[in-house]
Amino acid sequence: MTVFSGKELVLMIINTLLFLLFLLHHASSRSLNRITPSQPLRDGDVLLSDTATFALGFFTLSNTSRNRYVGIWYNKVSIQSVVWVANRDNPLNDTSGVLSINTHRNVVVSLSNTRTTGLNPVWSSNGSFSSSSSITNTFAKLLDTGNLVLIEEDGGIQRILWQSFDYPCDTMMPFMKLGIDRKTGLNRFLTSWKSSDDPGFGNVTYRINPTGYPQLYMYRNGNPIWRVGSWTGKRWSGVPDMTPNFIFTVAFVNNATEVTVMYGVNDPSVFTRMVLENSGQVRRTTWQTQEHRWFEIWKGPKEDCDNFRRCGSNSNCNPYNPQTFECVCLPGFEPKNPREWYLRDGSAGCLRKKNVSTCRSGEGFVKLTRVKVPDTSKARVDLSLSMKACREKCLGDCSCASYTTANESSFTGCMTWHADMEDIRTYSSVGQDLYVRVDAVELAKYRKKPFGSLGMKGMISLLVVSILLVLFLVMSFIYCLIKNKKQARKHSKNLFNYSFENSLSMDDFSSGKNLDLPLFDLIDIAAATENFSDANKLGHGGFGSVYKGLLSNGMEIAVKRLSKYSGQGIEEFKNEVVLIAKLQHRNLVRILGCCIHGEEKMLIYEYLPNKSLDFFIFDRESKLQLNWRKRFDIICGIARGILYLHQDSRLRIIHRDLKASNVLLDSELKPKIADFGMARIFGGDQIEINTKRVVGTYGYMSPEYAMEGLFSVKSDVYSFGVLLLEIVTSKKNSGHYEEITSTLVGHIWDLWREDRAVEIVDPSLLVDDDACPNEILKCIQIGLLCVQDYAADRPTMSTVVSMLGNDSSLPSPKQPAFIFKRNKPGDKSNPSTSEGFNSVNGMSTTMVEAR
Known part of the structure; x- marks a missing residue:
C-alpha cells in the first residue's frame, strides 16, 4: 500500500472527488465512436478512442466555474488530464453546446440553436475542403494516440481533411x-x-x-x-x-x-x-x-545558464566555474564593459581583444568541450564536409570565428560562425566541442607544451619576445627526458607486454597523444594534495590510493594515484584511461585528465563530496539520510548508467566490478559509477567472452564468470541485482542471515518464496512518508530477476530500466545463483560443509583475482 503525507493525501482526495464528479456528470451520457453530420456530440456525450484510452467531450476545469470547453483527456487516468482544447479562448457558459460537422466539412463548436445552420460557431476547424463526395461520407474519429481526425471516405479510400495534432x-x-x-x-x-x-x-x-x-x-x-x-x-x-x-x-x-x-x-x-x-x-x-x-x-x-544570452555575446556561461562568476569570455575575447563584469553582470558580453590579428598570422583554434554551441540561426552550414575539411575551411576564411560538427553522432557536417557568437554554455558531462579562432599568442596559452604547431611567424614572434624563457624550458625538457628514460627502463617489460584492443604505448602516455585528455603537471597535483598528505586521503582502492585536491584555480579534484609497486595496476590504469575518456553520461564519474611522470601515474576526476554509496547504506547513522525516494532515484541512476555502457555509448562496455563502493554520490546524492580499471570493450557481434583472469569482487560476481571465466552484459546485470538488494535492505551480500543462510541473496530468496520479503527491508524505509511498499517489493523482485542462476534468464539493462519506470506486471524469478548454506555453530552433521559453504555450483576456476 502506498504511503502518502497528509498534504499529498488531501490533494489526492480533492483531485479524486473532482474526477468522480466529472465521471458522474457523464454517467448517463452516450458513448460515441464517431461524429457524423447526422450524429453530433452534445454536452454530456463522450467520444471514445477504440481502446477507450482517450475521451473527447465537454468539461469544466473546476466546480466553481460555469465555463464549458470541448477537449480531449486521458480516459484511464484518475486525475483529470486534458491534452487538447478546441475553444480555448471562447468557453460556453451553459450546457447547450454541440460539437458537429457543418455543411462546409468543418468540425465546429456551437450552441444548440445554431448547430443546424452553422451560424456563429464559437470554434471551427476553419478548413476549406472541396470534394465530389457527399458530406454524409465525412466523419470525425478519436484515435488511440489522442488525435481527433476529420475523415472523408470515398470509394473505400479514406483521406484526412483535418486533425487536432496539427493544432496542438x-x-x-x-x-x-x-x-x-x-x-x-x-x-x-x-x-x-x-x-x-x-x-x-x-x-x-x-x-x-x-x-x-x-x-x-x-x-x-x-x-x-x-x-x-x-x-x-x-x-x-x-x-x-x-x-x-x-x-x-x-x-x-x-x-x-x-x-x-x-x-x-x-x-x-x-x-x-x-x-x-x-x-x-x-x-x-x-x-x-x-x-x-x-x-x-x-x-x-x-539553470540560470539556460536563460537566453545569459552572458551576452562571445562569452560562455559556465555554472561549474570554480570562480564565483559563471560568465567567462571566450578565448581571445575580453569583457565589453569591464566594470559590469566586475560587478558580476555579464549581459554586455565580450569583444575580440584589441590589436589582435587572427588572419594568416599563426592563428589556430582553442577547443571548448561539453558546450551548447552558439545560436545556429547565425551559422553557415555545409552538411557534406568532414570535421577536418571544416577546420581547413574555417582556417582559410579570416572572417570565420569558430566551427563545430553539425552531427555529433557521425562527426559530419560543418557549422561555422562569422560574427558574434550568442548563447553558449557549459555542461557537466555531455556536450559538443566548439573550436574558437584565436591569435598565435592566445593559442600558446592553451597549448599543453611550450612548443606547438604555431606556424613560422608565430614561432619567431614567441622566440623574440621570450628567448630566455624558451632556453630555460628547453634545458629543463632535456633534463627530464634523460631522467624519465632511465626510470622507464625499469618497467619496460610490464609496460610493453600489455595486450588490449585499444592499448596505448608509453610514448602515447608521455606525450598525451591519442588520450583525448588534458595532462596535468606532477608539481600541480602534488601542491593540490599537499604532497599527498594523509589528511587529504579519501580511501584506498585495489591498485592505489585516492586523494582530495584543490587546484590553484579553486577547483576541487579527486586524484587516483597508482601504486608504484603494482605491476597489475599499469594494465588497469591504461584500461581506465582508454575507456573513461570516451564515456560521457551523468551517471558516470567524469574524468578531468591524467598525470604521467616517470613511475607516477594518476587519474584526475571530478570531486564528489558525498563519498561512495557503501558509506551510506551500510552505516547505521548515515543510511538515515537516504529515504526511499532517494534510494529509488539512486537505483534508477545506476541502471541508466549501466544501460549507457551496454547500449548507448560509442563503445560497448562491460564494467565487471559493479559494487556499492564503486558508486559515488555527488552533492545532490545523484549516483555516478566509477572505477573502470576492470572494464572490457565488447565488439558489436560479441555475446560473451572467456577469460582465465577473473577479476572483481566476491559477492557481486555472476556464477558463469566466477566459475568459468565467462562474462557478458548479463554479468553486470547480476552485479546490479546484488547492489539493488543491498540498497533496499542496507545489508551486505557477504553477511550472515538467520542461522543457516550465509548470503543476503539466499536469505531474500527464502523470504520471497514465503511472501515475507518485506521483513528484510531496511526498517527506516517502512516509516518513510514517501515510501511505497509495493514499489520496494517490486525492486526486490527486479533484484531477484537479475541474480537468477542462468544468464539467459536475467533481463537486459534496458528491460530493467523499463521495469523500474513502469507498473507492468513482472515475471516470477527463478532460483538465484550462489545459494550457500552454513551449518550452525558446532553442527557437524554434514562434514562436507563444516569448514565452509555448500554451493549449488560446484565448478571452480584456476585463476581468480577478487578485490
Missing part, C-alpha cells in the same frame, strides 16, 4: 509532430495555458525556428527565453540528458518538405506527455498508476 495546445503527445510543413506553411507549436484553470492562449510558446540551421526555442511574448538548441544527430544541443532509450524514440526531419520533431513511445501502455507551463517550464511526465500521480522524468530550463 500546451501538450505534446507521442507521435505528434512539432515544426513546419514547408509546402503548406503549417506551423505546429505548443502554447501554454493562461493559468491552471484557464486554457486560453498564454504568452509562452515552444516552437522550431527554421532560420539558419533550425533550432527549438521557448518564447515569452515572442521573445526567446530558452534556446533548446539545434539537432545534433541524437538530441537537442541544449538538452544534454536527452538520450535515446527503451521507452522513447525521437525522429527529427529537416529537408525541403518539412522541419519537424516527433517523439514516439515503444510501449503503448505507458502514458507520457510533455506540457508547456505558463511559468516558462516544459515538463515531461509519465503516469504512475500505483501512486495516482504524474511522475516527472525531465524538465527544462533548469
Whole structure:
C-alpha cells in the first residue's frame, strides 16, 4: 500500500472527488465512436478512442466555474488530464453546446440553436475542403494516440481533411509532430495555458525556428527565453540528458518538405506527455498508476545558464566555474564593459581583444568541450564536409570565428560562425566541442607544451619576445627526458607486454597523444594534495590510493594515484584511461585528465563530496539520510548508467566490478559509477567472452564468470541485482542471515518464496512518508530477476530500466545463483560443509583475482 503525507493525501482526495464528479456528470451520457453530420456530440456525450484510452467531450476545469470547453483527456487516468482544447479562448457558459460537422466539412463548436445552420460557431476547424463526395461520407474519429481526425471516405479510400495534432495546445503527445510543413506553411507549436484553470492562449510558446540551421526555442511574448538548441544527430544541443532509450524514440526531419520533431513511445501502455507551463517550464511526465500521480522524468530550463544570452555575446556561461562568476569570455575575447563584469553582470558580453590579428598570422583554434554551441540561426552550414575539411575551411576564411560538427553522432557536417557568437554554455558531462579562432599568442596559452604547431611567424614572434624563457624550458625538457628514460627502463617489460584492443604505448602516455585528455603537471597535483598528505586521503582502492585536491584555480579534484609497486595496476590504469575518456553520461564519474611522470601515474576526476554509496547504506547513522525516494532515484541512476555502457555509448562496455563502493554520490546524492580499471570493450557481434583472469569482487560476481571465466552484459546485470538488494535492505551480500543462510541473496530468496520479503527491508524505509511498499517489493523482485542462476534468464539493462519506470506486471524469478548454506555453530552433521559453504555450483576456476 502506498504511503502518502497528509498534504499529498488531501490533494489526492480533492483531485479524486473532482474526477468522480466529472465521471458522474457523464454517467448517463452516450458513448460515441464517431461524429457524423447526422450524429453530433452534445454536452454530456463522450467520444471514445477504440481502446477507450482517450475521451473527447465537454468539461469544466473546476466546480466553481460555469465555463464549458470541448477537449480531449486521458480516459484511464484518475486525475483529470486534458491534452487538447478546441475553444480555448471562447468557453460556453451553459450546457447547450454541440460539437458537429457543418455543411462546409468543418468540425465546429456551437450552441444548440445554431448547430443546424452553422451560424456563429464559437470554434471551427476553419478548413476549406472541396470534394465530389457527399458530406454524409465525412466523419470525425478519436484515435488511440489522442488525435481527433476529420475523415472523408470515398470509394473505400479514406483521406484526412483535418486533425487536432496539427493544432496542438500546451501538450505534446507521442507521435505528434512539432515544426513546419514547408509546402503548406503549417506551423505546429505548443502554447501554454493562461493559468491552471484557464486554457486560453498564454504568452509562452515552444516552437522550431527554421532560420539558419533550425533550432527549438521557448518564447515569452515572442521573445526567446530558452534556446533548446539545434539537432545534433541524437538530441537537442541544449538538452544534454536527452538520450535515446527503451521507452522513447525521437525522429527529427529537416529537408525541403518539412522541419519537424516527433517523439514516439515503444510501449503503448505507458502514458507520457510533455506540457508547456505558463511559468516558462516544459515538463515531461509519465503516469504512475500505483501512486495516482504524474511522475516527472525531465524538465527544462533548469539553470540560470539556460536563460537566453545569459552572458551576452562571445562569452560562455559556465555554472561549474570554480570562480564565483559563471560568465567567462571566450578565448581571445575580453569583457565589453569591464566594470559590469566586475560587478558580476555579464549581459554586455565580450569583444575580440584589441590589436589582435587572427588572419594568416599563426592563428589556430582553442577547443571548448561539453558546450551548447552558439545560436545556429547565425551559422553557415555545409552538411557534406568532414570535421577536418571544416577546420581547413574555417582556417582559410579570416572572417570565420569558430566551427563545430553539425552531427555529433557521425562527426559530419560543418557549422561555422562569422560574427558574434550568442548563447553558449557549459555542461557537466555531455556536450559538443566548439573550436574558437584565436591569435598565435592566445593559442600558446592553451597549448599543453611550450612548443606547438604555431606556424613560422608565430614561432619567431614567441622566440623574440621570450628567448630566455624558451632556453630555460628547453634545458629543463632535456633534463627530464634523460631522467624519465632511465626510470622507464625499469618497467619496460610490464609496460610493453600489455595486450588490449585499444592499448596505448608509453610514448602515447608521455606525450598525451591519442588520450583525448588534458595532462596535468606532477608539481600541480602534488601542491593540490599537499604532497599527498594523509589528511587529504579519501580511501584506498585495489591498485592505489585516492586523494582530495584543490587546484590553484579553486577547483576541487579527486586524484587516483597508482601504486608504484603494482605491476597489475599499469594494465588497469591504461584500461581506465582508454575507456573513461570516451564515456560521457551523468551517471558516470567524469574524468578531468591524467598525470604521467616517470613511475607516477594518476587519474584526475571530478570531486564528489558525498563519498561512495557503501558509506551510506551500510552505516547505521548515515543510511538515515537516504529515504526511499532517494534510494529509488539512486537505483534508477545506476541502471541508466549501466544501460549507457551496454547500449548507448560509442563503445560497448562491460564494467565487471559493479559494487556499492564503486558508486559515488555527488552533492545532490545523484549516483555516478566509477572505477573502470576492470572494464572490457565488447565488439558489436560479441555475446560473451572467456577469460582465465577473473577479476572483481566476491559477492557481486555472476556464477558463469566466477566459475568459468565467462562474462557478458548479463554479468553486470547480476552485479546490479546484488547492489539493488543491498540498497533496499542496507545489508551486505557477504553477511550472515538467520542461522543457516550465509548470503543476503539466499536469505531474500527464502523470504520471497514465503511472501515475507518485506521483513528484510531496511526498517527506516517502512516509516518513510514517501515510501511505497509495493514499489520496494517490486525492486526486490527486479533484484531477484537479475541474480537468477542462468544468464539467459536475467533481463537486459534496458528491460530493467523499463521495469523500474513502469507498473507492468513482472515475471516470477527463478532460483538465484550462489545459494550457500552454513551449518550452525558446532553442527557437524554434514562434514562436507563444516569448514565452509555448500554451493549449488560446484565448478571452480584456476585463476581468480577478487578485490
